[in-house]
Amino acid sequence: MWKKVHTGRVWKYGDDVNTDVIYPGKYTYTELPPEEMARHALEDLDPRFAKEVKAGDIVVAGRNWGCGSSREQAVTCLKHAGVGALIAKSFARIYFRNAINQGLPIVQCPAVESVESGEEATVDFSAGKVITPRGEYSFPPLSDFVMGILEDGGLIPHVRRQLGIE
């Protein structure tokens, strides 16, 4: 679950990873249960990922992660696979919003330059820091409002709580 300081094992990827390889379009026409969505996560990018990913792992990538379609499943499949945080040099805008609104912690910084797959990285959301084996990076702290969304598990549960709806 959500923690202000999160440490996890890294899966490292490159630039311009699009939503089609994160979650193939052929699965978007039907509503799949979470565990099956998780099985297709990054299917066309890294077949090892879905088999070996563990709860709390961190995806670290280069530029423009999540470009292409606006499909929200490209975020939820990683969430269902147990990914604890997502760090990239940059994100396609709608992907970034979808991640926060779906409660997946997301950080923009160039940590990809100083970490390899299998190593550990730590994200400290309160201090606005990412620490890798060979680097340390600052990012602007998320606003309290956005932290609140992440802590509540996404925008809809957040709004329900905010409005006092059980």
Place this chain on the structure above:
Amino acid sequence: MGQTFAEKILAGKAGLDEVEPGQIVTVPPDKLLTHDNTAAIAKIFREIGVERVARPETNVIVLDHVVPAATEGHATNHQQIRRFVAEQGIANFYDVGEGICHQVMPEKGHALPGSLIVGSDSHTPTHGAFGAFAAGIGRTEAAAVMATGHIWLMVPYSFRIVISGQVPKGVSAKDIILHIIGDLGADGADYRSVEFAGPVVSEMSVASRMVLCNMVAEMGAKAGVVEPDSKTRDWLRGRTTVEYEEVFADPDARYERVLEYDVNALEPQVARPHTVDNVVPISAVVGTRIDQAFIGTCTNGRVEDFEVAARILRGKKIAPNTRLLLLPASREVLLAAMAEGLVTDLVTAGAVILNPGCGPCLGAHQGVMAPGEVTISTANRNFKGRMGCKDAEIYLASPATVAASALRGEIVDPREFL
């Protein structure tokens, strides 16, 4: 330190003295624009468990995507939206026939300088042409705006694009923005606010400024803006009684990039299939056979677009075995085009006139293509399958290029007809 347009708007709405790029603010939008997707948004809104829309006066709902309804399913969708509008007491509702949401918004005085607009449509940045900060959002968050009246936004880095030179004959705002997108690429302005400035932009009509802002979405931008001036004020006069406060970037604002384009030697531009940044000068595609030509959409469905088309087609006939579709962006545009005789000229030349709406652009109805067919269009997207057939090809160009191509049945340089 100076602030960009985006920083000023977002700081103002957040009640802060200043903000910096990357910072996240929670702000109350002045307007929430939704369209045929309002039924889906209303469903999520109900899942939240709220009875009433927080600020119904901020809602603007325009039925435009599949109008009039093409199937029973579309009709039911529209029916659900009308019921939601009635139940929630939403005054700013525009039913079938009023036009495309991005044209109706400003016409009805909902896109004002200095305002913050969010819309569940990726071409919402169009309203930046009126000096508004306008960004596209997802359905889930549109439902949350209905429930709370607020949205979180990240303060974007800003680009300033300065356009200068003498616009050559046969070259329009569409050619300029296609050239810029080709240069910067499909993610060249990802999450950025793009400010357009320079003498060419000052000289441009409001309609042409809308073309620039509309298409920033195709280079990933969050918003595009042209600062308001006397043209903006004249255009808005009589359309709103709301007093608005214009917002301008500071002269010493900090930009991530300042880009300068000189249009003196610019040729008409064309985006080839299947990406919008696959842009070439017209000379590279002259002679390409077409089956269909389409003038309309939220990018190029305004009176000036039909005027240039009529200049090329008046008194002539389009090529045999070629279809020309005209889609006025709104009822107001259609009435003006009729009053000017443009509809008569173009229909006489062989065009088919469609009702105001999104029409063929999204491939749901009207002018859907067959496998192997080619359309040249004034729209903003040429993705595979966009016009309803994944085995068809779409070229994007200016209204002049599309009209001239309809005359020949192949892509031609419009400059020989002007």
